[in-house]
Amino acid sequence: MERVEPIRSEKKIKDLKKYLLGSNNIRNYTLIVLGLNSALRISDILELKWCNIYDFEERTFKSHVYIKEKKTGKDKKFLLNKNAIDALKKLKKELEHIKPADYIFTSREGQNKPITRSMALKIVKSCCAAVGIKAQIGCHSLRKTFGYHSWKKGVPLPVLMELYNHSNQSVTKLYLGISQDDLDEVYRLVEL
Template sequence: MKAVEPIRDPKKIDAMKKYLKGKNIRDYALFVVGINIALRISDLLNLTWKDVLQDNKFKTVSIKEGKTQKTRNIKLNKSAQKALEELLNSLEAPDINDYIFKSREGDNKPITRQQALNILKEVAEAVGVEENVGTHTLRKTWGYHAWKNGFNPALIMETLNHSNLNVTKRYLGIRQDEINNLYDNLNI
């Protein structure tokens, strides 16, 4: 099985947002929130409105991660809040107990992991993303861009709940990017 990659090109990310926003606001919100809060897909899909809202205002999300069983507190940034607000405003009669990324099938079920993958594969193909994309791409994209924007690698490692920095570097494909950059920029 080929490993999935982060979406490295900010222009491709913007193209994916635009495509999804024009097609389905729920899928757009899934993508935007996913690349902005670095949760594993299973944890992301299980979010309900009560996890993110209190008294009609966005709150810090406190979640016990399924894989690690560690509690994470996530402050929703402006991009995630805006996408969630647009989704919320598009809903007819939202209930605080509803899943945010609600399936059209069943009373109150989130979309499946497979459906999330289908959404990501479709949009990636539509806008010409060449990297191998999967649901973990959302989390990897967050980490990659945190690193590229100069955030402390130890902080990124801790946020992703990795055991050491080498795991984080390998996870994000950082070493190969650094090597490619060296070859591109060292001209003797």
Template sequence: MVSPIRDIKQLELLKMYLREKSKRDNLMFMVGISSALRISDILKLKVKDIWDGKMPKDFIYLHEEKTGKYKRFPITDNLEKAIIDYMKEYNPKQESYLFFSRNGNGNKPISRQQAAYILSSAADFVGIKEPISTHSMRKTWGYWAYKRGHSLALIMEALNHSSIGMTKKYLGITQEDLDGVYREMNL
């Protein structure tokens, strides 16, 4: 079972490493931790989904592959910076896949396996000990939404889960998280 990235310093190190290593890989990670999307939906994105030809769009719209549900999410400031860096580096055509395979001239995305390898290698490089894969991006979004005080009901909705119980299990809430609640309450 893969984990969310619970340590904010490790999260920032991973972002910094990916930003320096590859603008494509960095953008993939930024979309993942900014959207709560599954990797199958991330890899289907095309340039036209995030870029209007001159600047980043305000929102990304799609239908999730697994659920068939419509999803819209805003492009955050950090995600916008990653998009601009990506566009400056690659200047791709509007119809190209964002996360293009270097073998396909923008006509096909990288594989799920390649995306998993990119993330797990980067996590190893920055010293993250927990198992990290593509699903960690989605779990990281949920975990940090929870840590920042957003309701489990909203997080459940964003993740398209069918119950709050499923969302709690998915977030991997630890005893340390619960201890923090008790300490913070300090009534």
């Protein structure tokens, strides 16, 4: 598997979201926004059903989502932030009828099947290319982007390690995709 990078530019992230909204494909917009804001692997995002994120009795989005990670088998609880909920609301509004057992990111082929990982990869790569993101991009870039921007905003490494369910900090450090520009920024910041 080739190594992918996070999307480091907040402007490019905004451009990406604007592009997706402009192309009027709310499913793809929501897929990318949820990927950027949940730090989940694409395999876990594609397995999400409406009952995981929406309370049908209360008719409201849940504040937290509980899943069992497909890769690790570990339990994961994460907060649906405002950006994720806003994107999910857009998608829900666009869909005619949703049932609790429906996948959120349904394929156009067959009934109640999620899109495939290869389709998700195609969506992420093509949308990023359309807005001029030149880094090595894949679905895992969305997960890494969350960590990178969390780290840039001062979230400590042990917290990110816990968030990612990593067993050691060295794996988390790799996720952050720290570049020479990030290191140079430290030297500019700390002038003693």
